[in-house]
Amino acid sequence: MKNSLKGLLAGLILLLSACSSGEKADSIFYNGSIYTVDDSNPQAEAVAVKDGMIMAVGSSSDIMKYQGDETEMVDLNGQTMTPGFIESHAHMMGVGYNKLELDLMYVKTYDELVAKVAEAVEKAQPGDWITGRGWHQDKWIEKPDNMVKGFQTHDKMSAVSPDNPVWLRHASGHAAFGNAKAMELAGVNNLSIESLQGEVEGGEIIKDELGNPTGVFTERAASIIGKLVPAETEERAEQALQMAIDECLRLGITSFHDAGSGQDFIDRLQKFKDQGKLKVRMYTMLTGRQPSLLEEWYEKGPMIDPDHLHTVRSIKLNCDGALGPRGAWLLEEYTDRPGHYGHETLPMETVTTVSEKALASGFQVCSHAIGDRANREILDRYEAAFDKYPDVDRKAERFRIEHAQHLSEEDIARFGEMNIVAAMQAIHMSSDRPWAIDRLGEERIVEGAYVWQKLMDAGAVVCNGTDAPVEPLDPLPSFYASISRKTLDGFPEGGFEADQAMTRAQALKSYTLDGAYAEFEEDFKGSIEVGKAADFTIFDKNIMTVPEQEILKAKATMTVVGGEIVFRGE
Known part of the structure; x- marks a missing residue:
């Protein structure tokens, strides 16, 4: 006030x-x-x-x-x-690289994906890596004949790319798909798969009934092959950043919350600012995947830009997976995969430690949580950290949960009580809801999935975005989903769980003033x-x-x- x-x-x-x-x-x-x-x-x-x-x-x-x-x-x-418009959760370099790699976001079938890989192979030299992102098996209009645990197998793709390793990230960013060549380079085969699985707790190498790897790697298991992909050059990175900035401006986005990056990205943004090329206001979250980076920033404190172009004052933690690859961490088992509860992709002790250090050094914490178990665990750790610092005004800290996609009903009120910002992406409801019910069942969907009005009624701020390149960066489909609760095809009549729809005024505020609030800038913009x-x-x-x-x-x-x-x- x-x-x-x-x-x-x-x-x-x-x-x-x-x-x-x-x-x-x-x-x-x-x-x-x-x-x-x-x-x-x-x-x-x-x-x-x-x-x-x-x-x-x-x-x-x-x-x-x-x-x-x-x-x-x-x-x-x-x-x-x-x-x-303020994009409150997306990945700037991912947006740019999507324009430089295979963009699989609009692929409708596995055969179409294979055809795109074959086309890329024709233009590549033997041994060159073929990389891309955006495939989502649950959005394909027809499924391949051979599927294992809800995913395609690599055989068709490997047949068109025998001499080129292929590595294609899932649209969610929580799984990836490799061909036989990529797995050969990583030493992934029927004999090694069990020993490798032990190295990547918090992820899974999907294998068939004979124990052969299918090519799909979920959550932390993706690092087995991902670490072999050649590092990007700074020249290409700057090209990707410029393309991402141009895309933001084309779509009417004036501010962008980057959801987890390292020092190289921060330095690149500063270079663009110094050269007068940073035309979008940036709010960067430090990646929690680099503990040494966080220690450096705890020591020096936040970087709050008086020019309001490039501020660093928050930390992003990745605490569970996504619903698509069944990586979201749930309190109860998946409806369509009994006995499976998803993955805790970060030890919860880390959330406690980072939250305490952040409070002591002036940083906001932004934790990725999609499943109800992950959301509850993070709320518990936030609350414990606040209790350890009783002189801190917990409401002024504006800790965030990124996505807050599926909540247990008893945890919803806690967002308002502690002033936890729910950084949600309405477009996820539009594109995921038709199949998410298979993962969670009707009762859990109705009770706590994409519950924007319940959160706002509890006193929480809900800011909006797209999680690009998980979804297209364009804010208008997400604005539409906010008010309609429908797929982009207009299904179903009346919308999914329509009582949770935003009014147009609420949707506009979620994309402007509430986004500014989520980065402590509501007195300057929004x-x-x-x-x-x-x-x-x-x-x-x-x-x-x-x-x-x-x-x-x-x-x-x-x-x-x-x-x-x-x-x-x-």
Whole structure:
């Protein structure tokens, strides 16, 4: 509340100063439907911008008073303007690399995947690695004849790639698929599989009834082959980063929460900032997979950028797997795989240790948890860490759970009680719900899966995103899923568990002001208010009023960051 009042007072002072001095705007955006996400002034006709900040918001007649000889007049031509969209959980380098590797996100069958591999082999030299990401067996329109534990086998793919190792990551990032050549290089075979399995607790090498590896490696087992894939060059990494930034701007994304990276990524972002190429505001989570990195940052503390372009003040922990490969850690066994409960991919003692050190050094903790067991375990560890530091205001720390996809009903209220931010991706409900019921059964789905309204009713903040490249980066399908609870094909009529749907106002807030809150920036951005950053997204359709299915046809036509138009569409 204090921060909100401080921001309001600063905005009023700026407005009064501008009025009294006769100061003119650098730019004025007018002639559009402007949704501010400001409860005191939800819609406006025009916005004036000065020095990258919002100078005034109001009626066209009031705002035109700020027009000067040098003011750039931006005619919205009746289009819709919102605060800049904030992607609250995704992977920036993954978005870029998806454009440089095999993109399997839209593959509809195993045979189509094999055909893409065969095409890549034709362009490669013998021995070159073929890599890609995005396949998801539960989204294929037809399943291959031979499947083991719900996954395809490598035989067809190996037949078209005898001389090239192939390594294809699952869309979720929690499994991967290799061919015979890749497994040969890693020493994975019928005789070695059991000894190798012991090295990767928290994952599984899927094998057939004869004990032969099928090519599918889940969770931590993927490292057996993954570690052999040649390291990327810095030149290629910078190319991928630039492509990811361009994609963000094309889609109307002005801020991006990167869900777990190392020092090389942080240094790369800083280089881009210094060169003036970082056009998206970045909030980077340190990867918990590098304990030595965390120790270095505990010592020096968070890096909070006064320019609001590149901040590092949070830590990402990967605590369980995903529902697709049956890696999400559950309290009760999987409905479609009796006796299997998923995987604890990180010792829970690590969550305790990191949470305590984070509280002592000023970092936020963001823990990946999809299954109800993982969510409960993390909530328990967060609570214990808070109890160890009774002088810390647990609500001010804004610890997060990334995904919070499936919860036990008795744990939902704890999000509000401890002010745990639920960083959820509505698009996961749209793409996963048709088959997730097979994993969890109807009772668990209804009680605690994708329960946005239950969490908000409990007082929790729910921020939105896509988890790209797990899903496409475009925020509009996720916005659509938030309000419809349907697949992108419009199924089913009325939506899945429709009582948990967001209103359009809630969905817009989840993608703007709530995203800003999740990174401690709600006083700087996330709504169109005087004194805040001039970060805007302009759409060619009014996403707040058009029929649901029309949202999926909308496009960002302009993206503005700090008052600068960084993307113009056709």
